[in-house]
Amino acid sequence: MTSAHSDDAVIEAVGLGRDFVLSEGPLFRRRRRTVAAVRGIDLTVRAGEVVGYLGPNGAGKSSTMKMLTGILTPTSGSLRVLGMEPARERTRLASHIGVVFGQRTTLWWDLPLKDSLELTRHMYRVPAADHARRLAELTGLLELGPFLATPVRQLSLGQRMRGDLTAALLHGPRLLVLDEPTIGLDVVSKATIREFLLRLNAEEGTTILLTTHDLGDVERLCDRVVVIDHGSLAYDGDLAGLRAAVPVPRVLVVDLAEPSPPLEVAGARFVRAEGPRQWLELEDNPSAVIARVAAGNEIADLTLREPDIEGVVAALYRGAEPRPA
Amino acid sequence: MRVYSAVYIAGLRRYSTYRAATLAGILTNSVFGCINAAVLLALFSVRPLINGYDAADAVTQVFVCQALVATVAILGPPLDLGERIRSGAVGTDLLRPVPLLGWWLAEDMGRATFSIVFRGVPTLLIGTVLFDLLLPGTAGHWAAVLASVALAAVIGFALRYLYELAGFWILDTRGIWAVVGLVGPVAAGVLLPLPLFPPGVADVLRALPWASMIQIPAEITLGKESLPGGSAAGGLALQAGWAAALLLLGARLTSAATRKVVVQGG
Numbered sequence: 001m002t003s004a005h006s007d008d009a010v011i012e013a014v015g016l017g018r019d020f021v022l023s024e025g026p027l028f029r030r031r032r033r034t035v036a037a038v039r040g041i042d043l044t045v046r047a048g049e050v051v052g053y054l055g056p057n058g059a060g061k062s063s064t065m066k067m068l069t070g071i072l073t074p075t076s077g078s079l080r081v082l083g084m085e086p087a088r089e090r091t092r093l094a095s096h097i098g099v100v101f102g103q104r105t106t107l108w109w110d111l112p113l114k115d116s117l118e119l120t121r122h123m124y125r126v127p128a129a130d131h132a133r134r135l136a137e138l139t140g141l142l143e144l145g146p147f148l149a150t151p152v153r154q155l156s157l158g159q160r161m162r163g164d165l166t167a168a169l170l171h172g173p174r175l176l177v178l179d180e181p182t183i184g185l186d187v188v189s190k191a192t193i194r195e196f197l198l199r200l201n202a203e204e205g206t207t208i209l210l211t212t213h214d215l216g217d218v219e220r221l222c223d224r225v226v227v228i229d230h231g232s233l234a235y236d237g238d239l240a241g242l243r244a245a246v247p248v249p250r251v252l253v254v255d256l257a258e259p260s261p262p263l264e265v266a267g268a269r270f271v272r273a274e275g276p277r278q279w280l281e282l283e284d285n286p287s288a289v290i291a292r293v294a295a296g297n298e299i300a301d302l303t304l305r306e307p308d309i310e311g312v313v314a315a316l317y318r319g320a321e322p323r324p325a
Numbered sequence: 326m327r328v329y330s331a332v333y334i335a336g337l338r339r340y341s342t343y344r345a346a347t348l349a350g351i352l353t354n355s356v357f358g359c360i361n362a363a364v365l366l367a368l369f370s371v372r373p374l375i376n377g378y379d380a381a382d383a384v385t386q387v388f389v390c391q392a393l394v395a396t397v398a399i400l401g402p403p404l405d406l407g408e409r410i411r412s413g414a415v416g417t418d419l420l421r422p423v424p425l426l427g428w429w430l431a432e433d434m435g436r437a438t439f440s441i442v443f444r445g446v447p448t449l450l451i452g453t454v455l456f457d458l459l460l461p462g463t464a465g466h467w468a469a470v471l472a473s474v475a476l477a478a479v480i481g482f483a484l485r486y487l488y489e490l491a492g493f494w495i496l497d498t499r500g501i502w503a504v505v506g507l508v509g510p511v512a513a514g515v516l517l518p519l520p521l522f523p524p525g526v527a528d529v530l531r532a533l534p535w536a537s538m539i540q541i542p543a544e545i546t547l548g549k550e551s552l553p554g555g556s557a558a559g560g561l562a563l564q565a566g567w568a569a570a571l572l573l574l575g576a577r578l579t580s581a582a583t584r585k586v587v588v589q590g591g
């Protein structure tokens with residue numbers, strides 16, 4: 001929270017909902033059915049927060065993102081972003097936020113990257129000196145130098161994503177909305193982008209809201225996690241809290257000296273075996289279980305696996321599954 | 326306004342990267358121009374005067390048409406907007422602090438400018454080398470032609486914008502192109518100069534927006550009295566009226582579309 005106005009709510013949603021009307025059935029006998037993509041979401045994001053917005057496909061993530069940026073009108077509830085009503089003031093809001101959809105580009109396909117970046121200067125009416133300073137800064141941080149003069153269609157996905165991020169940030173937005181910013185990128189490109197986002201948040205206090213299926217993004221970037229499932233909020237809090245809310249057992253991986261029948265040990269449940277290696281879900285204190293396993297077997301190696309966030313979110317989805325879609 | 330001029334220049338530069346396509350386009354337009362001219366010359370050798378058009382008028386219209394047809398894009402290509410609506414990429418267009426219509430107008434005028442200078446002018450020059458064309462003799466007359474071409478390009482844009490905007494409601498606009506791709510060239514005077522139609526039919530077609538893309542600019546070039554009000558001024562007024570009406574309709578439908586309609590895709 002580096003911002004001087006850290007109490008400012010950047011996003012305020014109360015009872016936010018969006019229904020879609022679907023027509024189905026054969027022609028002339030079409031029936032209309034209303035489906036709630038998002039229902040009754042209460043969400044407040046304050047200046048300087050980095051919030052991960054997670055959920056399975058079809059949970060309502062993209063619909064929420066579209067409402068936040070004003071390209072989809074909510075059917076219920078109220079929504080304010082930077083004090084504006086997005087759907088009504090879309091064009092004005094657009095001057096104050098930066099948006100990157102990982103699977104789309106705002107860059108001009110046939111033109112050199114620098115031409116698209118130059119265009120944003122006019123789009124957001126940034127004074128030439130400010131633009132030049134910021135472009136130099138971002139060029140350094142995201143290492144754009146070698147391909148600024150390359151037509152966008154010839155850029156690699158990682159280069160294009162860095163170009164898109166730059167285009168979204170040249171006007172110094174207070175809120176950055178990212179929809180799967182690391183999708184399809186290799187490990188090095190992901191790391192570059194994550195480091196950059198952390199720095200942006202720390203140094204400029206830019207509020208960041210991102211959706212992702214890459215839980216490395218969440219673990220590295222987000223101090224707060226919001227999970228949406230079937231259109232409703234399933235969790236809102238920090239990562240540790242999410243892990244506590246959905247206890248996923250730790251797993252003990254035991255490499256025995258030779259393949260053996262499944263271990264039967266008090267305080268642990270056998271999961272699977274692969275040759276001499278066995279996986280045990282811990283229900284008890286690990287040291288007690290290890291002692292019991294060691295008492296009856298020769299152990300070559302041992303690893304204790306903490307549940308990763310992927311497992312935690314999956315467990316949360318499963319817990320919510322019985323509700324009608 | 327700076328943003329529109331920047332988009333205009335980006336549009337111009339974008340199309341200037343398609344050099345081979347431009348050369349191929351000049352060749353296509355010239356060949357079609359020669360074929361059409363030969364057919365019409367054969368017709369006019371039998372009937373030297375049809376509803377005020379003689380052979381030289383008809384051949385001139387053929388080459389004005391071939392010079393303009395890519396600029397007004399009456400036979401396509403469609404605006405990228407349609408594909409962007411279908412794929413949902415229009416979402417990123419709507420996230421710019423610039424109105425959708427103005428953005429696409431500026432880009433398309435960049436394309437049209439490149440097209441008229443590097444495809445239209447060479448095609449017309451080839452026409453003047455191969456045939457005796459009736460081209461304007463005064464600067465004022467040329468100015469009227471230039472204004473008419475500019476208005477034709479705006480109308481060409483506005484119509485294609487409307488065709489593609491329909492994609493917000495019907496999703497796929499290829500059906501619209503299947504219809505307007507047939508009706509448009511006939512109504513515009515691409516297939517045949519409109520005076521070759523029965524006068525009643527020609528008068529109706531002349532009043533429709535498609536004629537303002539080809540037939541009206543051709544008649545302004547020829548200085549015909551068949552123009553509305555009998556002069557270039559009347560023709561320009563008709564074109565300006567269509568340009569304004571279609572752009573206004575486009576702006577209205579844009580706000581209706583973005584208010585009611587769903588942007589596709591996750």
